[in-house]
Amino acid sequence: MSKIYIEGGRRLAGEIRVHGAKNSALPALAATLLCRGVSVLHNCPPLLDVTASIRILEHLGCVCRREGTTVTVDSSTLTGFDIPDTLMREMRSSIVFLGAIAARCGQARLSFPGGCELGPRPIDLHLAALRQLGLNIQEDHGLLDCTVQKRLSGAVINLSIPSVGATENILLAAATAKGRTVIHNAAREPEISDLAAFLNRAGACIRGAGSSIIEIDGVYDLHGTEHTVIPDRIIAATYMAAAAVTGGDLILRDVEVSHLTPVLDSFRAAGCLVEPAVKSLRIAAPDRLKPVGTVRTMAYPGFPTDAQPPVLAMSALADGPSVFVENIFENRFKYVDELARMGAKVKVEGRVAVVEGVPALSGATVSATDLRGGAALVIAALAASGVTEIDEIRHIDRGYADLENSLREVGANIKRE
Ligand code: UD1
Numbered sequence: 001m002s003k004i005y006i007e008g009g010r011r012l013a014g015e016i017r018v019h020g021a022k023n024s025a026l027p028a029l030a031a032t033l034l035c036r037g038v039s040v041l042h043n044c045p046p047l048l049d050v051t052a053s054i055r056i057l058e059h060l061g062c063v064c065r066r067e068g069t070t071v072t073v074d075s076s077t078l079t080g081f082d083i084p085d086t087l088m089r090e091m092r093s094s095i096v097f098l099g100a101i102a103a104r105c106g107q108a109r110l111s112f113p114g115g116c117e118l119g120p121r122p123i124d125l126h127l128a129a130l131r132q133l134g135l136n137i138q139e140d141h142g143l144l145d146c147t148v149q150k151r152l153s154g155a156v157i158n159l160s161i162p163s164v165g166a167t168e169n170i171l172l173a174a175a176t177a178k179g180r181t182v183i184h185n186a187a188r189e190p191e192i193s194d195l196a197a198f199l200n201r202a203g204a205c206i207r208g209a210g211s212s213i214i215e216i217d218g219v220y221d222l223h224g225t226e227h228t229v230i231p232d233r234i235i236a237a238t239y240m241a242a243a244a245v246t247g248g249d250l251i252l253r254d255v256e257v258s259h260l261t262p263v264l265d266s267f268r269a270a271g272c273l274v275e276p277a278v279k280s281l282r283i284a285a286p287d288r289l290k291p292v293g294t295v296r297t298m299a300y301p302g303f304p305t306d307a308q309p310p311v312l313a314m315s316a317l318a319d320g321p322s323v324f325v326e327n328i329f330e331n332r333f334k335y336v337d338e339l340a341r342m343g344a345k346v347k348v349e350g351r352v353a354v355v356e357g358v359p360a361l362s363g364a365t366v367s368a369t370d371l372r373g374g375a376a377l378v379i380a381a382l383a384a385s386g387v388t389e390i391d392e393i394r395h396i397d398r399g400y401a402d403l404e405n406s407l408r409e410v411g412a413n414i415k416r417e
Pocket of ligand 1: 022024123126127165187191305328
């Protein structure tokens, strides 16, 4: 099994290009199912979850081609409407295929996605919304057997939580439904706007994406189109943390600065110089980081839960205490025990973590507990004295493409074995 080794204490300086957003690429790939013809997606990151999505599309009969970061999907050859359990388990977000398959095929069969490292990940909101759109869903022994009589129909849907995945499933199902769908309390994440942009380019009629009320006027069908996936804001936040903990000075290329607004304040509070420019951003660290105060994770435009672990790792080195309140996922502090092995002083009680802040961390043998928790360990290791060995790095590989090369090019001593 591969491991990452990092010898910490090196100052990072130079430029890193930020790749496309995983959380945009995955629903966009599901959306290609709705487009009768060929769709071309640029800036698709070379990640395991993208590979898993392509495998699902191929299983359904689509012809897919991947050249660099461009993925071409021809869905005119679609034959299937089921996703086997093995493929469903590879990636929890495969549930986003449900709305698209049901809308395109009039039926869908897939297994329930299991729990995940961050605690239970229910899909009740997805299912309730799709039922409102006319999908008949039988839940049986972990299987979802879904049928549509004729065509899905528009509905007014009030989401009790602005769930990203549920909003995406509704967009996909409603784009070709009969009549108008209105989503109240829709998720406002940039990835939702990106999916709506893709669908509109393919002929859909969606207004209001990015706000909490989205209106979708269903069209008969969608055509193939070309789209470029937005930059990954969580990757950008992670590299910012890497610069911060190493006393570094980095320029991040291909970022969408407006998507980063919720996290920039934390880096400024830590004493970093943050200079946004067009599609790029410079971050320069102070001699000693300051505490970030209280960070509360929230739905967008609040502080993103996915940036909580790397920013907490940064705060572990601050000159004073910081507090993190995790409001989105129940179990998102697992990685903190691993940080403690490196000398971090963090107390967790339920959804709150109090980080004391220490002058230095030391290298240790640690294990990535989940994707962003793994990234937090990388951040800590870059600053720690000595060598850190990180295993279970398959978690990190789900969301970070070419992490070692990107960090090595700006001065990190990092290798994979
Ligand atoms: C997406 C992102 C993930 C990010 C999260 C929150 C993808 C592939 N993943 O996940 O990286 O951390 O948004 O920004 O885009 N909930 C329910 N019932 C449901 C659905 C969700 O109770 O049917 C709850 C969840 O348990 C969680 C909260 O709602 O507590 C938010 O989840 P959601 O926004 O749906 O996250 P995902 O779409 O799974």
